[in-house]
Amino acid sequence: MAKKKTSNGHDTQHAVEQFLFRQAGVLDNKRWQDYIDLFSDDGVYWMPASPEQTTWEGTPAIFAEDKDLMTVRMKRVQHPDAWSQRPMWGTNHLVGNVMIEKASPNGDLVTRSRFHMMELRRDTTRHFAGSYVHHLKKTPGGYRIKLQRVDMVNAQAPYDYVLQVWV
Secondary structure: OOOOOOOOOHHHHHHHHHHHHHHHHHHHOOOHHHHHHOEEEEEEEEEEOOOOOOOOOOOOEEEEEEHHHHHHHHHHHHOOOOHHHOOOOEEEEEEEEEEEEEEOOOOOEEEEEEEEEEEEEOOEEEEEEEEEEEEEEEEOOEEEEEEEEEEEOOOOOOOOOOOOOOO
């Protein structure tokens, strides 16, 4: 049975939620290329060093990567001698409180959501939490990420080792 289309945004809200949930699942399953493919050709993943930052250009950032840099990170993480990947580790992402903040006539969106990520590595559990802002570009193949901004609540916390992959 075909889903009834509504004019009140419920279908768009559902599509955005499913996109973000799929993104979380791709990360948790270490499907790095599938994750990178969620970005538009000019897409950027950005984790600012502080919430006051308004641009990644010319300012320090925890992450500021286009698709080329994301591919370099993926290859480093997948390398057989990548010590950071031994012993194997895992993550679990929860995404919620998804809100559409802006919708353009062409279907592009700005969304905001909250996340919690648990990482298990070397019998140690770490928790990361914060908010995402996604600038989503509507394409014939579905949404693609033009910008993903990640503001971690605990970005300034001390860690025994750095983040190896995307939050």
